[in-house]
Amino acid sequence: MNDKSTETDVRAWWSTSIIDMEPGKIEFRGIPIESMIGHKSFAQMIWFMVCGTSLTDKQAALFEAALVAGVDHGPQAPSIAAARMAASCGVGLNNAMATAVNMLGDVHGGAGEQCSELYYMIAELLQDGLNLDDATATGIKSWQGKYGKIVSGFGHRFHKPTDPRAPRLLALVRDAASTGHVSGQFADIGESVANHLSKNRQLPMNIDGATAVIFCELGAPPPLARGFFCLSRSVGILAHAWEQMGEGKRNKGPMPPQFLPIYTPATESN
Amino acid sequence: MNDKSTETDVRAWWSTSIIDMEPGKIEFRGIPIESMIGHKSFAQMIWFMVCGTSLTDKQAALFEAALVAGVDHGPQAPSIAAARMAASCGVGLNNAMATAVNMLGDVHGGAGEQCSELYYMIAELLQDGLNLDDATATGIKSWQGKYGKIVSGFGHRFHKPTDPRAPRLLALVRDAASTGHVSGQFADIGESVANHLSKNRQLPMNIDGATAVIFCELGAPPPLARGFFCLSRSVGILAHAWEQMGEGKRNKGPMPPQFLPIYTPATESN
């Protein structure tokens, strides 16, 4: 192994297509940063950095709407509660934020990803020649085989009958589709899924179902639905952590200190 | 303690000014979410959620520029390296992101916060009647008493002579000041600090010094400089974690596996 190859081995270990740096030079995917500052919106920059392509302004507006819609759902969400509790424990804002983002797992942050998978499954069945109704039925069935009965992105434990964010997002997609900026196919698919699931009782699209429509219209791979949600929810996480820090409470627990958890001895069969 | 008060105690424990929810209703700081989706940009929403006020479009553009400027600085930054390593360890994207954000502490993510403190110190001295030169000298001295000799926000280990992001951001601030959208005071302060520090050798403003100018122009409390940086850098963190996942590597270490760390026995005096 000669000098050159040793150095190359080390540098190649961290090879990336995202950034190219020299002293005085920072380029992202081939474009100097200073030419993007002041020209790209933050939402456009997010898409460009993560996906490597550029959105049209109209597409970026849709993406932006999805990011805006998911910023917060209050302290009953475990992530927000954790951000506030962490903020009272003597750690930095970044640590409080990380504590919360860490909790956006399969159950708390994965619905958009799982729902995107369903939409793409159905889109593939359409491409195979099925009509929308059959593709939806088949897609749901196949998705449920993987993830279980409850379809992510539809219905809401709390917002009954309707999650106010979903119809607004869908209207924006329809509008963008009407002018050809997106195809509108995934809006059709999403609504078809909602119709199928609502045969017995109303199970309308929720925010995860609606943002998944947008992410699919824009061509994002399913795991990025979670990634984008993490960016979006980080806003509410920061807002709550910061509000909590202003209150000066120390070691904030989940409920007022006068309430003690009930001790319930484990039974033998436990 | 009666029923009502018990319930109120519990609900008040999580009292917040950020969000108000009922089934079918989500309002942030008094404004229904559906009226903001499609109208507020993501950057405007960030400011509104965290600070509780609204930025003008021109101010929002400045804020957006600061968020765009800080998205990434490559895998030599410990946070980005950690995001990529975590992404190879069999955790979710959210966990990889949290791992990295968690590292944006006082040293890795605190420069903007510390620099904002300096700017505000100098602004206060100006308000006390000192001229810019004296206020700068006094402010720097007082700041160094708290944080040490190296002034956060100026000079760059790598980008010599100039961090390409800083002058571009400053130009945008100057432009917004020329039309009265911000005061321009903190641009003056920042440049005055740079001049003072550069008496012996060039120590120009870096990205943290420049984004701090923007955050101070907009009136953000210093700790939010770190909070906003975390939001900004989360973009690069997601981009790198996602790129890494696409490579399929398992348990990516910090250097190619053929290089073993050198064992250096501790000496007695250790």
Place this chain on the structure above:
Amino acid sequence: MNDKSTETDVRAWWSTSIIDMEPGKIEFRGIPIESMIGHKSFAQMIWFMVCGTSLTDKQAALFEAALVAGVDHGPQAPSIAAARMAASCGVGLNNAMATAVNMLGDVHGGAGEQCSELYYMIAELLQDGLNLDDATATGIKSWQGKYGKIVSGFGHRFHKPTDPRAPRLLALVRDAASTGHVSGQFADIGESVANHLSKNRQLPMNIDGATAVIFCELGAPPPLARGFFCLSRSVGILAHAWEQMGEGKRNKGPMPPQFLPIYTPATESN
């Protein structure tokens, strides 16, 4: 809803069988803490807290051996590298530790869990009447259907031919089995798996395979193999984070700063 029920609802939300507290009283699973301090070893306490049962001294010694064996594997492990990098970023020791533990996911920390599942599968087949050879073959096949070809707990990328920890741990299990403190069944199963996998080339048990033998001998559910590993590796994580803090380096990247990552533009097909 009356007073009593409101209070009970809140307290029951955090119901637990682990701890019972009143002012001046702390009991774990019914036993006062002061009666365990000085009597239970840390390893015994771990088992008692997590599993709710007590180990005999000889069993505790085995458990202790497993905990000791896994404490560290050096800075080439992504978790250890991340702990050290975090320790240079201006966060607390607890944050550095959390950063690292967070990376012990399915790939980096899940081998013991996956291997335990295999052992229990084989044990069940034995109970169904199969002989060890057939149960092993069937178990491996069924496990590979779920997890893929590479069997967790066997072979080692680095320690060829033998991971020095595994035979030592196995010898301790055999010793404890010879005196009836554990059954020895899972040592048999583990060795049978090693034999099956080594038909073409040597694929001996590694540390995860060996600690899984111990955890199964003691009756731990598979996910606890990961939990216990996290406790064990937290020791090395703390040691490395602490050593790093003593060096005073700031923002330690993954390789010396003179080596820049190579920029490799994404191709169209990416």
Place this chain on the structure above:
Amino acid sequence: MNDKSTETDVRAWWSTSIIDMEPGKIEFRGIPIESMIGHKSFAQMIWFMVCGTSLTDKQAALFEAALVAGVDHGPQAPSIAAARMAASCGVGLNNAMATAVNMLGDVHGGAGEQCSELYYMIAELLQDGLNLDDATATGIKSWQGKYGKIVSGFGHRFHKPTDPRAPRLLALVRDAASTGHVSGQFADIGESVANHLSKNRQLPMNIDGATAVIFCELGAPPPLARGFFCLSRSVGILAHAWEQMGEGKRNKGPMPPQFLPIYTPATESN
């Protein structure tokens, strides 16, 4: 730069005194791992890995007592609540553990560290020739100048009058001192602090004050009081995360879902 030096630079970047590895060889601080498995207790291994020295059996028993004492303080502690909430969000056990450890910051996990600093300050004053009473008074005053009025390690919000763990730990220290295994100096110092602080109202030593006595008797630097506490509390964190996973709840919030946080609009002066 020649081949050799490039390779050395890279390997030296991760130089450590903790571990030395080659294929088939793992040594910690010069001692082969296989010679410690089955011989060192987990507590002894923790000390050896982190501090680089060996404890006598009697000293190790004290250290073990401190580790056992701090394992859990129930779901009203923000870290434990967060562990349980995270465990319901679809992340791995390691992620749930990291979420909780991350919260053991200056306020939630730093008391032992801060208290150790006080003890060492007093010990130094003793060495300078002051008597215990004066050294205690001077030490407390100087410590309060840095950290504020409330002295970490004394008094307890909940356990009034006495934290049951503290006297038990102190008795063990006294016992070890009576046989010369530790000096007993820090037990004296701790009790002297308690006496000073209790002049107006009882402010007895709590668990952090008592474990700090032990860590100081053994010579641990103050930050390790936090590090060891993180190891200790990780046990309760794992126990609670695991219990929660067994309940199968999804997205567990901080209080039962029927209780909504109260919306309190920010006033102008906010």
